Amino acid sequence: MIKRISKLVTLLVAFGLVFAFSVGSFAQEPPVVGISTGSSGTSWRNIMIAALEEVGNEYKAAGKIADYKIVNNITNGDATEQANILRDFISQGVDIIMVNPNSPDALNGVISEAQDEGILVIAYDATVTAPNVLNVTLDHYAWNTKNAEYICSTLQKGNAIQIYGLDGHPANNDRIRATDDVLKKYPDIKLIANTTGGWDQTKAKEVATQIIGSGQQIDAVFTQDGMAFGVLSAFLDANKLPKVMFGDPGTAFFKEWKKLRDQGADFKACAQPNPPGIGGTAFRMALQLYNGKNFKTGILVDNTYFYKVGMFITDDNFDEGWELLKDQPDDFLLSEIMPEDQVAELFE
Incomplete structure (x- = not known):
């Protein structure tokens, strides 16, 4: 009981909702962490899961956590199935739930159930609207605004297609909104096809093949994680x-990009990592919160930590990305996990 109260107070203090209790007065036991990935099977997701395992194994070996369990959806992107996974975590008595949400609001009910049990809930890679949940994510709107602005400013006039990620996923929703908003500033660019590729290389290639087969002129492509090579x-x-x-x-796309550059093809591209290691970064933040630490003032925006991506690659700095990728396997994607000491600097 004391353990549960301690965790709940930790959660509330972390978001500035309780000031009258001293978290340090409770003895914290190493937590059990339940992790729901929402979907799996793509290169990006595999790297994300590897990052979660890297941090989980590090913490378990150091005795900082008792254990962790990663559960993938059987049906990728299904929020109802994901809610059931979270309920299983609650019934198993986990102390922390980390979730890559398949919906911004469909999980709010089960998140509330978890919090009622004193479980700390963290959303990573995408956000939820449930109160008192730390969201650790990119600003997906800003991320894709930068991509779309480069594409539109380069093209200026012509036909474009968009092959986006999982329908309904909050990160995907923000990215589509960014494309729409940028296109409003470029009336001479017409979006002639707009469909899902499910963040899957094979599906994205199939969809693109069908659109190309229609015979329409295609001058630009808006797409997202792990689909561009397809x-x-x-x-x-x-x-x-x-x-x-x-x-x-990633390596596969950069190899083809380099060939086209060497051939002098009329082709330009931009690439901006969406680090799969965001899950590992969120894991580190979750443990800080569980152990009673508070974010410094100004770090969070509406309970959200926006991870900043520093790299943006175009033809102008292609060699910078190529140096990082040329010796890697074809399915390798640029990623990073925020180091422990840098995470600790975010907390009081």
């Missing part, structure tokens, strides 16, 4: 090229 492959198979597109920050 889309570019569809164009190459058809002996066609867009003039500009978003590219995967």
